[in-house]
Amino acid sequence: MEYVYSLLVLVGIYVVLSASFNLIIGYGGLISIAHPVFFAIGAYTAALCGIHLGTPFAVSVVIGALVALAASFAVSLPALRVSGDFLLIASLGFQLGVVQFIRNINFTGGPGGLSNVPETIAGAQRGPLFAALSLVFALLVVLLIRWITTGPYGRAITAMRDDEIAFSTLGRHAMRIKIVIFALGSCLAGLAGGFYAYYYQFLAPDQFDILQSAMLLTMVVVGGMGTTLGPVVGAVLLLALPQAITFIDLPTYLMGPLQGLLFTSLVLIFIFTNPEGLVAAGKERR
């Protein structure tokens, strides 16, 4: 049963990650691949606060999210000053640089990882409680993003994404919207990171490397970019598929690359056969 709870926690966390990534890439049209690093910043900050300062779970998670939010400005402010393309380049450098930084310093546990994250909930109720919390957290994030994107601000975001020049000629500040979207998405990833740290109680740099970007991108593309439910469908589907592979009983060293091949193949297939993703395609058929 613990396995099911663990899977549910992971589903909740990845729904938050893919939904917040979709806000940046799908709604905002901002090309970034640094989402896993904001997840990492949130996770490591929350864990370090818990270990060294003894802060409670909720406070650590919020601090982690705020640090991720602040870090997002370090990427978006200089990059977006020039053009959207630069955000991609800056995010690539930021992703690789921060993960290497975490790997090289002792304070974060280095390549061996960071353990001893304080236990918040102990006993038999830990699994079901974390699973419930995770799913509620995911639901709230999806509703928040839906509320933002269907309201007046959401229409402004869509208008900015579809035609930035026309949007700017109406006197709207496109860069401000981009920075806000990027900050909000990164902050939500940081929140998910703090949650992840407290549930798994162990963090390693490899958990946040660039391959995570491919996984999140797969969830968003396969589910449907720029839709509320797309990333949810993508996250659930993409977390369920590897579980199916685990039942084939392959050697461990084959599992990682096989899962990666599965994710990337799906994206490539969807790009050419169904670029709008599962949810958007469903809407079209109706």
Next chain:
Amino acid sequence: MSADLAIYLQILWTGIAISSYYILFTVAFVLVLKVVHLWNFAQAGIMGTAFYAMYFAANTLQLSPWLVVLFGLFFTVALTVALEYFGLRTLRDRNSPTLTFFIFTLIFSEFISYLLTLIFGTEPLPLYRNILSPVRIVGNVAVSNWDLTAVATTVSLLVALWLFIRYHRLGKYMIAVANNGELAELYGINKKRVYLVSMIIAAIFAVAGMYLYGSHASLLPHTSTGLMVFAVSATLLGGMTSIFGAAAAALLLGLVQAFSVLFIAAQWQSFVVYAFLFGTIILFPTGVKLPRLRSNGLARAR
């Protein structure tokens, strides 16, 4: 010669030699960006394919070095042609947004990387079992055969590219398409053919770079992503559309990285590249302009 000067000269020479493969990767990247107008993140996958094809030829087929390079070239060019024909051309014909090209090239690289991990495993592999190269001492500076091969290969390829762009019809077409693709088409230039030629030249540079890298160090399937980031940094620093400016920037970055051993620990060396990447975006968002190059032949090859 004082000991300090000898050390500086040694670092300078080694830095130049190591920069050779960085220059090749950078030229490959900036050529596609300039002519095809594509941030080609698929280059990491192409570089990985080049290395592992040559690894297979050298270790499993036990071929001679020239045949190893030819084998690598065959596979890499074939992959590049397939990428252009079945991937990029399809997306162009559909008028796909920039975001789709970005996702496609990035995921393509990731796909290749996973495939290579599945086939070759996760152990770092050099191209040859023995990567030690005979060394001679020239004025207190150790110069290896590998250093000389690397520098000679890079200089030869750069000169060949300059001559191709300057004097060959296709090279001139590349510059025309880079400057204004639509206008070039009106003059009867086949833009698709030019894109394909640019991608193939980039693949040749990638193969040469990976041969040099692999005969000097070990590689993991994901290493090529880091090498590509170096090329991206140099491309930005060089002004994004200047082929030889980006090559000069790659040399500069390589030297900065080499000299950084005097100030920082070895594991932080690659961090210098990321620092430069951010510094360039903040301080020189359109690259560093070198006015002197504009008045000579190198500038005409821009």
